[in-house]
Amino acid sequence: MFNLRSIDVNVDNQTAWVQTGATLGDVYYRIAEKSRNLGYPAGVCHTVGVGGLFSGGGHGFLTRKYGLASDNIIDARIVDVNGRILNRKSMGEDLFWAIRGAGAADKLNEDLFIRITIEPDSANRTINAVFQSMYLGGVDKLLQLMEQSFPELGLKKKDCIQMSWIESVLYFNGLPNDKGLEVLLERNQPKTFYKAKSDYVKEPISETVLEGIWKRFHNVEIPMMVLFPYGGKMKEISKYETPYPHREGNIYVIQYIVYWTTRDGATEKRINWIKELYSYMTPYVSKSPREAYVNYRDLDLGTNKNGHTNY
Ligand SMILES: Cc1cc2nc3c(=O)[nH]c(=O)nc-3n(C[C@H](O)[C@H](O)[C@H](O)COP(=O)(O)OP(=O)(O)OC[C@H]3O[C@@H](n4cnc5c(N)ncnc54)[C@H](O)[C@@H]3O)c2cc1C
CATH class of the missing domain: 3.40.462.20 (Vanillyl-alcohol Oxidase; Chain A, domain 3)
Structure with a gap:
């Protein structure tokens, strides 16, 4: 799934289509590229993959406010064993339920x-x-x-740093904040x-x-x-x-x-x-x-x- 990593963010609708081989760093980067006010509640470490994290739940720093990564999935495109590409409507609500956390x-x-x-x-x-x-x-x-x-x-006030959500992603990953958001796209573990x-x-x-x-x-x-x-x-x-x-x-x-x-x-x-x-x-x-x-x-x-x- 490694090369299937395209992400299409729609700022007006506040939605995005994310391919399953993307990392969380890819997702956070592509959102921030288009808007500094939007974010997505998923995991902390930027090198973790979307495919496994979203299908098993996915908790992170925004979970208490917005729920899991899987709670915020409103549609999905999957390939079934017969090679059919299904979306939420054609897969039905039972399967759509199952792919958001059974993992x-x-x-x-x-x-x-x-x-x-x-x-x-x-x-x-x-x-x-x-x-x-x-x-x-x-x-x-x-x-x-x-x-x-x-x-x-x-x-105390001196213990606090005010930053945007995307800056907090860098901060909690221990990444430098003066090298640009591209560090989120690195995949080395x-x-x-x-x-x-x-x-x-x-x-x-x-x-x-x-x-x-x-x-x-x-x-x-x-x-x-x-x-x-x-x-x-x-x-x-x-x-x-x-x-x-x-x-x-x-x-x-x-x-x-x-x-x-x-x-x-x-x-x-x-x-x-x-x-x-x-x-x-x-x-x-x-x-x-x-x-x-x-x-x-x-x-x-x-x-x-x-x-x-x-x-
Ligand atoms: C360093 C690190 C930090 C982590 N931090 C967090 C965290 O903050 N929050 C959190 O909730 N979890 C966290 N996790 C756990 C993480 O949710 C799981 O490890 C998750 O399975 C990672 O998914 P992956 O796609 O990267 O891994 P993979 O090993 O690629 O996939 C995991 C499983 O999902 C299946 N899968 C992946 N993609 C698909 C697909 N497209 N269709 C069907 N099946 C698929 C795979 O077959 C595999 O069984 C962390 C893990 C690590 C290693």
């Missing part, structure tokens, strides 16, 4: 998104939690909101290995349980945990409206990740480490069933046809 701060104002990234600071044997936030409005209103909802973070697992959280997790996670974070190199808030638009959409079911009742989704760079004894150690952490979290996350995000592929949750395990 910690939830009560805040929906204009505010706060993602927490947690990593160990090994030198000091402490834990760093970074509150990456985006507010869809001006700084003064944000300061008032934070004073009401999160006074303990002590947010770092060559590292990682294993990730995910959980949905429905009840607040106590500090004692968090302490148990921090202890484990010091037993392995390069672990990370991302808490991705839900609520807002996500709880207004019924869990039956698309195949993506994780809606009302979820405070946030956790992604646990561990990285490594060489294929040797490191692999087994990392895999065992993340499995043990996942087992420790069992009582504190969604149950019966224990839910996971389909796009955070986790082969432990299914069986490979050939019985092999790939990471």
Whole structure:
């Protein structure tokens, strides 16, 4: 699908046709090329592909305000097994439903998104939690909101940067903002290995349980945990409206990740480490069933046809 990446943005209708081999960087770039006031609620990393992200849900910094990437799909053109090209009307509402998703701060104002990234600071044997936030409005209103909802973070005007949505895409990807938007069109991924697992959280997790996670974070190199808030638009959409079911009742989704760079004894150690952490979290996350995000592929949750395990 790599070469099928054309994107046609219609500013007047606020819609776009996007080919499935485009990356999110392509989508964000083409929108910004035509308008600095429009955006699209999809994933954070610009090198991720539209085909998989849109068909599995797709959450990002605009999700609390506008829902998932798949919630904002109003039509699609697909090829069926007989080679017919179908659109929403000719595929019917059942199939259109299926292609949109089968693949910690939830009560805040929906204009505010706060993602927490947690990593160990090994030198000091402490834990760093970074509150990456985006507010869809001006700084003064944000300061008032934070004073009401999160006074303990002590947010000051000097901590905030005002920017357009497309500049925020560069910012959250750690990309330079003086080299033009073309950096969004680059498709290189770092060559590292990682294993990730995910959980949905429905009840607040106590500090004692968090302490148990921090202890484990010091037993392995390069672990990370991302808490991705839900609520807002996500709880207004019924869990039956698309195949993506994780809606009302979820405070946030956790992604646990561990990285490594060489294929040797490191692999087994990392895999065992993340499995043990996942087992420790069992009582504190969604149950019966224990839910996971389909796009955070986790082969432990299914069986490979050939019985092999790939990471
Ligand atoms: C670095 C990184 C960051 C991420 N960040 C986010 C994030 O912020 N938010 C989020 O929601 N998810 C995120 N993800 C998860 C992401 O949603 C999934 O990895 C997704 O599957 C990526 O889709 P792809 O098209 O790039 O991958 P692919 O491996 O190409 O596709 C994934 C699956 O979709 C199928 N598929 C792709 N295109 C089509 C098509 N046209 N028709 C039918 N099937 C198709 C493929 O067969 C495959 O099974 C991230 C992943 C990575 C690696």
